[in-house]
Amino acid sequence: MPHVPTDTDVYEVFAQTGSGSPLNHVGSLVAPRRDAAWHLAKETYGRRDDLFRLWVVRRTDLIVSSADDRGLLAAKTRMPHRQPGFPTTRRRDRSAAPDTAAPPQQQPDGAASGPCDDPRGATGPAPGRLWPALAEDLFVLGNRLGERIVDYIDLEESLAVGSIGQEALAHAETILTLHGFDASAADAHFFERPQEQWRVSRVIGRLGDWPSTVVCGLVIAAAVSVLAEERAGDEPAFAAIRDEQLVHLDHWRRWVRALAAWPETSEEFTRAFTEVTHCAGDLFGAGPQDALTDALHARLAALVGDSGVPGSRLPHLPVPRAAGTGGSVLADCLARGRLVRAHYAPQVFL
Amino acid sequence: MPTATAAGLRCYELWDPMPDEVREGARRFATVQALNELVGVLPFAEWLDRAPSCTRRQMLMAKVQDEVGHGHVAARVAEDLGMPRERILVDYLEGRSKVHNIFHYSFASWEEFGPGLLLMNSAAIFQFRSLMKGVYLPYGRALRKIEREESFHYQHALDLTHEVLTHGDAEQRRRVQEGFETWLPRVLAYLGPPDTETLHANRMHQIGLKPDGNDELRQAWLSKIIPVFEKLGMHVDPALARQLPSGEWEFAMPDWAEVKKVIAGGGPASQRRLDWVRGALDRNTRYRRALRGVA
Numbered sequence: 001m002p003h004v005p006t007d008t009d010v011y012e013v014f015a016q017t018g019s020g021s022p023l024n025h026v027g028s029l030v031a032p033r034r035d036a037a038w039h040l041a042k043e044t045y046g047r048r049d050d051l052f053r054l055w056v057v058r059r060t061d062l063i064v065s066s067a068d069d070r071g072l073l074a075a076k077t078r079m080p081h082r083q084p085g086f087p088t089t090r091r092r093d094r095s096a097a098p099d100t101a102a103p104p105q106q107q108p109d110g111a112a113s114g115p116c117d118d119p120r121g122a123t124g125p126a127p128g129r130l131w132p133a134l135a136e137d138l139f140v141l142g143n144r145l146g147e148r149i150v151d152y153i154d155l156e157e158s159l160a161v162g163s164i165g166q167e168a169l170a171h172a173e174t175i176l177t178l179h180g181f182d183a184s185a186a187d188a189h190f191f192e193r194p195q196e197q198w199r200v201s202r203v204i205g206r207l208g209d210w211p212s213t214v215v216c217g218l219v220i221a222a223a224v225s226v227l228a229e230e231r232a233g234d235e236p237a238f239a240a241i242r243d244e245q246l247v248h249l250d251h252w253r254r255w256v257r258a259l260a261a262w263p264e265t266s267e268e269f270t271r272a273f274t275e276v277t278h279c280a281g282d283l284f285g286a287g288p289q290d291a292l293t294d295a296l297h298a299r300l301a302a303l304v305g306d307s308g309v310p311g312s313r314l315p316h317l318p319v320p321r322a323a324g325t326g327g328s329v330l331a332d333c334l335a336r337g338r339l340v341r342a343h344y345a346p347q348v349f350l
Numbered sequence: 351m352p353t354a355t356a357a358g359l360r361c362y363e364l365w366d367p368m369p370d371e372v373r374e375g376a377r378r379f380a381t382v383q384a385l386n387e388l389v390g391v392l393p394f395a396e397w398l399d400r401a402p403s404c405t406r407r408q409m410l411m412a413k414v415q416d417e418v419g420h421g422h423v424a425a426r427v428a429e430d431l432g433m434p435r436e437r438i439l440v441d442y443l444e445g446r447s448k449v450h451n452i453f454h455y456s457f458a459s460w461e462e463f464g465p466g467l468l469l470m471n472s473a474a475i476f477q478f479r480s481l482m483k484g485v486y487l488p489y490g491r492a493l494r495k496i497e498r499e500e501s502f503h504y505q506h507a508l509d510l511t512h513e514v515l516t517h518g519d520a521e522q523r524r525r526v527q528e529g530f531e532t533w534l535p536r537v538l539a540y541l542g543p544p545d546t547e548t549l550h551a552n553r554m555h556q557i558g559l560k561p562d563g564n565d566e567l568r569q570a571w572l573s574k575i576i577p578v579f580e581k582l583g584m585h586v587d588p589a590l591a592r593q594l595p596s597g598e599w600e601f602a603m604p605d606w607a608e609v610k611k612v613i614a615g616g617g618p619a620s621q622r623r624l625d626w627v628r629g630a631l632d633r634n635t636r637y638r639r640a641l642r643g644v645a
Contacts, residue, residue: 019361019487053363081408082391082416084502090405143399146411150395151386152627153634155422155435156643162415164407173404175543210637231552262640336399340460349403350519 003066006058011037012062013045014055019316023053034058062236079166092350114248127230128179130293133286133321134227135175136200137192137220140333141325142168144207145217153210164217164248169242171224178237183350191337195330196323199286202279205327211259211272218252219276221245221315222303223283226296253307260309274313277304281315293318359558361485364430368486375559376486377431380424382447384438387421388625390453397463409506416499421491430488439627451609452533452540454617461522462529464511465584469530469537470574471503476571477541485558508578515582527584534590539604541568572599 001121009030011069016023023064024340031037065073072078080086145165157187203216226240259269283300284293302313341349362376370426393554395414401407425435441447452470482493514526542564549563551554566629576586576593586592591601612620 006369019363058453079412081405082502083410084505086502087409087505091509091512141446143407146398146407146414147395149411149418150388150626150630151634152439152630153469154638155425157638157641158418159415159422162411162418166411166415167406169408169411183405191402191406210634258640258643259637260638264636265640322531333399339400341402343522344402344518349406349513 001064002063002069004063006061010059011029011041011056012058012059013041014053015045015049015051016053017049017051019052021052022118023055025327028059036212043225053214055118071240072247073097078244079170081166111137127227127292129287130284130296131175132179132200133201133217134220134224134283135172136198137283138168138172139173139225140200140204140330141207141216141220142166142172142331143333143337144213148210148213151210160251164251167244167248168220171244174237174241178235184347187349192335192339194328195334198326198330198334199296199321199323200326200330201282201285201321202325205325205329206272206276209272210264211269212276214252214255214259214269214275217248217309218256219280219283219304221252223247223280223296223300224297225249226303227284230296249303256307256309273309277311278313278315280304281317281319284318285321289318289320341347354481361487362577363487369557371553372394372485372557372559373431375554375557376484377428377433378490378645379481379484379486379554380428380431380489381433384421384424384435384478385442385447386449386453387424387626388439388540389449391417391421392623392626394455395469396456397460400442400460402460406510406521411609413503414422416503420479420496420499423495424489427486427489427492439631443628443631445615445622446576448613449623450540450617451612451617452536453623454612454620455536456619456622459525459529461514461518461525462532464507464514464529465526465579466533467507468504468511468578469533470540471500471507472578473537473540473571475500475504476567476574480562480567481560483561487575508582510583515584530579530584531587531590535602535604536566538591538601539606539609541571543606568601569599572601573597 008027009032011031013026014023015026029040030036030043031040036058037058038054041054042051046054076083089130102298111114118323142165149162149165150156162195172190173183174188176189177183181189201220203219206212207216225242225245228238228245230238232242256269256273259265260273280300284296292318301312301314301316304314362372391414394410394417398407398410398414401410416534425433425438428438442449453621457466478493478497478500482490482497484490511526518526544565545552545563546565552560554560555563573592573593576591576599580586589602591599592626593599615621615624
């Protein structure tokens with residue numbers, strides 16, 4: 001996690017040599033007093049070049065990344081779809097692929113399934129049952145957060161929900177990939193199955209105003225990070241999902257505390273927190289319950305409890321997921337997702 | 351201290367002493383851009399929930415996020431010059447500021463979306479490349495960041511157009527062609543009224559905030575973008591735009607009275623944009639206060 005250094009007498013120096021060049025970090029120095037730091041910097045780092053600007057900042061005023069933040073900072077690997085070269089590479093791969101005209105992988109239940117896990121069934125190891133259900137939650141949440149980008153709560157918040165939304169969609173797809181889906185099977189899974197076949201958590205139906213969205217974000221990030229932890233040791237993709245979801249969890253926790261403490265929002269927040277946590281008992285409720293799901297649920301409850309606000313109504317034990325949940329939130333998401341797709345031949349969109 | 355640019359004008363950093371008209375001009379440019387990014391992204395954001403595959407949705411979400419990010423960096427520049435960010439949207443709602451003509455429309459179909467985006471993005475790239483040569487350096491740096499992201503948007507728009515042209519049926523391809531013909535005149539108008547005769551007298555040009563004229567940018571843009579559409583296999587009606595043997599482009603002159611009416615709020619989506627922004631502020635202002643008040 002990023003940290004704040006503690007060396008109080010150290011100053012970091014930034015210099016710019018021309019108006020068109022960037023301000024560069026050039027080094028640091030020790031200054032006994034704040035007002036001496038700039039002049040000492042000039043003598044230490046400004047003896048050769050004409051400087052256009054010289055900036056000095058006390059090290060303790062910085063928030064700096066740590067070595068273990070590098071995964072989170074690797075934008076090119078984490079979010080390849082943002083790169084200018086991405087569309088071209090995708091087009092080239094597509095025209096080179098021999099099977100672009102092949103029909104999509106169809107499974108009797110409308111879902112494609114992997115070689116070892118039964119994504120929607122009631123058998124198989126617990127994580128294999130739980131993951132595809134959470135992928136559905138992440139997909140709907142990601143879409144809703146995308147719409148929040150232009151809700152202008154604050155500009156920095158817009159950018160944050162944009163990233164959390166993109167990561168939620170990426171995690172949803174990665175989870176399916178890890179369960180044996182290819183890209184077009186994952187698209188078919190998310191875009192073409194009828195609503196009756198979805199088994200989203202009851203929290204999805206609560207995705208409405210901002211306080212409810214915050215609490216949904218919180219419980220889903222908590223559940224996904226708890227489950228990803230199970231496989232983080234043997235599958236790097238799960239470790240990456242866990243790390244990103246823990247960042248989301250922190251984000252939602254800051255919101256939870258702010259909304260709970262602010263007089264103007266505390267009442268509506270408390271209502272949302274109560275309602276959404278009450279619905280969150282089914283996050284690990286896909287398939288039959290066993291010792292593992294109970295343990296995962298207990299860890300989820302602990303993370304929700306750690307948010308620092310009272311009033312959680314998360315049930316003590318996991319509650320089974322039901323078909324047909326998600327209400328108008330899921331119905332709208334699915335209906336709009338088909339509007340363009342329905343007018344094109346299968347396999348046109350990748 | 352200010353230094354001299356290649357054009358012989360002084361450049362300024364935030365805390366440099368600078369003429370009031372430079373400070374106010376830079377604030378106005380950054381404010382106008384911030385507003386146009388924040389409102390201008392709405393016609394794109396409307397298609398997020400219809401984007402037809404996981405990857406398309408990711409890419410479109412990244413684009414929408416970038417546009418708001420552009421609004422953010424422009425708003426930061428404006429804020430440092432004394433324009434509170436809250437006022438940017440409030441001034442728009444209360445009629446004190448306007449958005450460009452192109453943001454008063456919606457896209458009628460997915461097929462129109464690609465060519466519309468491609469025209470808008472490429473024109474914006476020419477605008478930003480020009481403005482980044484201006485004398486207020488923090489704005490120039492903001493535009494360089496923006497410009498870098500625009501190259502992804504350009505490729506994204508090209509890809510959307512290409513996908514429908516390659517895999518769509520005849521009717522869908524026809525709508526791409528129509529989309530191009532619908533949006534070309536709008537984007538020609540977006541680049542501003544003819545100013546070859548008047549640029550030298552434009553105060554913003556004189557003080558170095560508007561380096562190039564509208565006509566110059568429009569010509570450079572047409573030289574770049576028309577061949578791109580031709581290469582995509584689209585028909586470019588010479589009545590809309592054609593290159594003369596001299597290399598200069600002739601184009602159907604926008605109806606400037608109509609453009610003015612659209613900008614004043616007479617476009618098909620003018621009210622829709624205002625309603626969205628008003629709704630967003632009504633819904634959310636107290637949450638922003640909560641975040642700022644406690645965090």
